[in-house]
Amino acid sequence: xxxxxxxxxxxxxxxxxxxxxxxxxxxxxxxxxxxxxxxxxxxxxxxxxxxxxxxxxxxxxxxxxxxxxxxxxxxxxxxxxxxxxxxxxxxxxxxxxxxxxxxxxxxxxxxxxxx
Amino acid sequence: xxxxxxxxxxxxxxxxxxxxxxxxxxxxxxxxxxxxxxxxxxxxxxxxxxxxxxxxxxxxxxxxxxxxxxxxxxxxxxxxxxxxxxxxxxxxxxxxxxxxxxxxxxxxxxx
Numbered sequence: 004x005x006x007x008x009x010x011x012x013x014x015x016x017x018x019x020x021x022x023x024x025x026x027x028x029x030x031x032x033x034x035x036x037x038x039x040x041x042x043x044x045x046x047x048x049x050x051x052x053x054x055x056x057x058x059x060x061x062x063x064x065x066x067x068x069x070x071x072x073x074x075x076x077x078x079x080x081x082x083x084x085x086x087x088x089x090x091x092x093x094x095x096x097x098x099x100x101x102x103x104x105x106x107x108x109x110x111x112x113x114x115x116x117x118x
Numbered sequence: 119x120x121x122x123x124x125x126x127x128x129x130x131x132x133x134x135x136x137x138x139x140x141x142x143x144x145x146x147x148x149x150x151x152x153x154x155x156x157x158x159x160x161x162x163x164x165x166x167x168x169x170x171x172x173x174x175x176x177x178x179x180x181x182x183x184x185x186x187x188x189x190x191x192x193x194x195x196x197x198x199x200x201x202x203x204x205x206x207x208x209x210x211x212x213x214x215x216x217x218x219x220x221x222x223x224x225x226x227x228x229x
Contacts, residue, residue: 007161036216046162046205048216061216093161106152107217109161 005029007110009094015116021082024113028075028096034058035077036107037069040091049092052077084117091115121145122206127224136193138223140206143187148210151182152217153191155202162205162219165191201227 008027016022028035037049048061052071069079075096081088091114095107123141130136142151152167166173166180168189173180179192193200205222 038216038219045221046217046219048218051216059216095161106164106167107154107162108164112161 007094007096007108009092009110009113011113012111013114013116015118016084018084018086018117020084021080022084022115023078023080024092024094024115026077026079026094026096026110028077028094029098029108032096032098032108033075034097034099035071035075036095036097037077037079038093038095039063040093040112041089046093049079081115086117089115089117121208121218122220124204124206124220124223126221127226129226129228130193130196132198132227132229133195136196136200136225136227138191138193138204138206138225139188140191141188142206142208145186145208146210149208150210151180151186151189152207152209153178153180154205154207154217154219155200156205156222157199157202165204196225196227198227198229201225 010025034053036051038046040046049063050057050069051059055071066082071077091112093109093112095109097107150167150169153165154162156162166175166178168180168182182189203222203224205219207217
C-alpha cells in the first residue's frame with residue numbers, strides 16, 4: 004500500500020511570505036503528526052491531528068499552524084516566513100491502536116528554503 | 119530534553135552484527151523503548167519497540183535490561199544500506215504527544 008506522501012518535495016520562499024505544505028497519510032491512518040528537522044535543533048515535534056482535531060502541539064510560535072480534513076489528509080501552514088524556518092518538514096501517520104499510537108510512518112519530507 | 123543517551127557515532131564491518139546501545143535510566147513504568155533510523159535525506163523509519171521483554175522482527179532485535187535502564191538494538195548482519203542515524207526514544211504512547219528525538223547514533227557500515 005502507498006506510504007505517506009508529502010508535497011511538494013522542495014520549495015523556495017522569500018522572507019515574509021507564507022507557505023502551505025501537504026501530507027497524505029497511509030490509507031486507514033487517522034493520526035497525522037508534523038515535525039521540523041534542522042541541523043541545529045534536530046527533529047522537533049510541531050503538532051498532531053486526529054479526526055480533524057489538533058490533539059497535541061509542540062513548542063512553536065503561532066505562525067505555525069495546521070489542519071486535517073475529513074479524509075485524514077493534513078496541511079501545515081507557516082506565515083510570515085523567517086530565514087530560520089528553512090528546514091525539512093516531515094509528516095508522519097500512525098495506525099489506530101487500542102493502547103494509543105504504536106509506530107509512526109514518515110514521509111520523505113518537504114525541504115523548505117527561505118531566502 | 120531527550121530522555122535517552124546514545125553514542126554519537128559507531129562503525130561496524132559489513133556482514134557483522136551491529137550493536138547500538140542506549141541508556142534511559144529515568145524511564146517510567148509505562149514507557150516503551152522505540153527505535154527509529156533515518157537514512158540520509160529520507161524520513162525516519164520505524165524499526166522496533168518494546169516494553170520489558172526482548173523483541174525481534176525482520177529488521178532487528180531489541181534487548182532491554184531487566185531494570186529497563188538501558189537497551190541494545192542489534193542488526194544481525196549489517197549491510198551498507200544500514201548506514202544511518204539511529205534514534206532510541208522512550209515514549210508512553212508511541213508518539214501521541216510527539217516523539218522526542220535526541221541526536222541519535224550515526225552508524226557507519228564499513229565495506
